[in-house]
Amino acid sequence: MLRLEHITVSYDRKIRAVDDISLEVGQGEFVGIIGSSGSGKSSVLKSINLLVKPIKGKIYIDDVDIMSLKNSQLRAVRREIGFVFQDYNLIDRSSVLDNVLVGRLGYKSSFHSMLGIFTDEDYKRAEKALIQVGLSEKIFERSDQLSGGQKQRVAIAKTLCQSPKIILADEPVASLDVSTSQNIMDYFKTINEKKNITILINLHDVNLAKKYCNRIIALKRGKLLFDGKAGEFKDEFFKEIYE
Structure with a gap:
C-alpha cells in the first residue's frame, strides 16, 4: 500500500534529516515510529504526503509514484491521507463542528471551500466522526474551550471526516498527561482495528x-535502525537509539 524507496530529506543540502530510508507498510498496519529529537521522525511522516519533498527517492501509494503527480492529482491523493499534529491544528474561535468539517475541504471546489459550503452528507460525516471519538455533546462548543485531550479528539474526528486510507500522527500525545495519552491511543487503536x-x-x-x-520503526540521525514487530523490540535497541 505504502512504499518508500531510498528516501532522503535535507533542509540545507548538507545535513540529512532522513538518510536513505526504504520501507513498506501494508493496509491496516499500526506502525509506531520512535527516536530521539532530531532523529527524522517528523520528516519521514511529512514526506509521505509531500508536506516535505525528498531530495532523493520515490514514494508509492497503491503503486502510484506520488512524486511524479501533477498538483491536481496530488490533491486527490492527499484527501486519502489524514494528518494529526501535536498542536491539534484547530481554529480556536470556530466550533468543534466547523473544525471537523475542515476535513471535507479536499473534496470541495475552490469556490465552495472559500465560502464554507457543505452538504447534508458532509454534516452527517462530521457528526458521525464526533460520535466515534466521544465528543457529540461538544459539537457546538468553541475549540478553545476544550481540554488538550478533547482538542486532540477533535483533530482525530477531523481526520476521520476525510475518509482516509492512511492516518499520519506526529507526536499526538506528547503534550498530554499519561491517562489522557492512553485514552487518545485507545481511539487510534479502535480506528485501526x-x-x-x-x-x-x-x-x-x-x-x-x-x-x-x-x-515499531526506530530512527537515529535520519537512519533506520530497527524495523520489526513490537514484541521484538528489546532493551538493547532502546539503549542504542537513545544513548
Whole structure:
C-alpha cells in the first residue's frame, strides 16, 4: 500500500534529516515510529504526503509514484491521507463542528471551500466522526474551550471526516498527561482495528509504542535502525537509539 524507496530529506543540502530510508507498510498496519529529537521522525511522516519533498527517492501509494503527480492529482491523493499534529491544528474561535468539517475541504471546489459550503452528507460525516471519538455533546462548543485531550479528539474526528486510507500522527500525545495519552491511543487503536485504516504514529514513549502498535520503526540521525514487530523490540535497541 505504502512504499518508500531510498528516501532522503535535507533542509540545507548538507545535513540529512532522513538518510536513505526504504520501507513498506501494508493496509491496516499500526506502525509506531520512535527516536530521539532530531532523529527524522517528523520528516519521514511529512514526506509521505509531500508536506516535505525528498531530495532523493520515490514514494508509492497503491503503486502510484506520488512524486511524479501533477498538483491536481496530488490533491486527490492527499484527501486519502489524514494528518494529526501535536498542536491539534484547530481554529480556536470556530466550533468543534466547523473544525471537523475542515476535513471535507479536499473534496470541495475552490469556490465552495472559500465560502464554507457543505452538504447534508458532509454534516452527517462530521457528526458521525464526533460520535466515534466521544465528543457529540461538544459539537457546538468553541475549540478553545476544550481540554488538550478533547482538542486532540477533535483533530482525530477531523481526520476521520476525510475518509482516509492512511492516518499520519506526529507526536499526538506528547503534550498530554499519561491517562489522557492512553485514552487518545485507545481511539487510534479502535480506528485501526474497526476501520482497517493504516496508521503511522510518531511517539516519544517506547512503552506506548510497544503496547499499542503492531510494528515499531526506530530512527537515529535520519537512519533506520530497527524495523520489526513490537514484541521484538528489546532493551538493547532502546539503549542504542537513545544513548
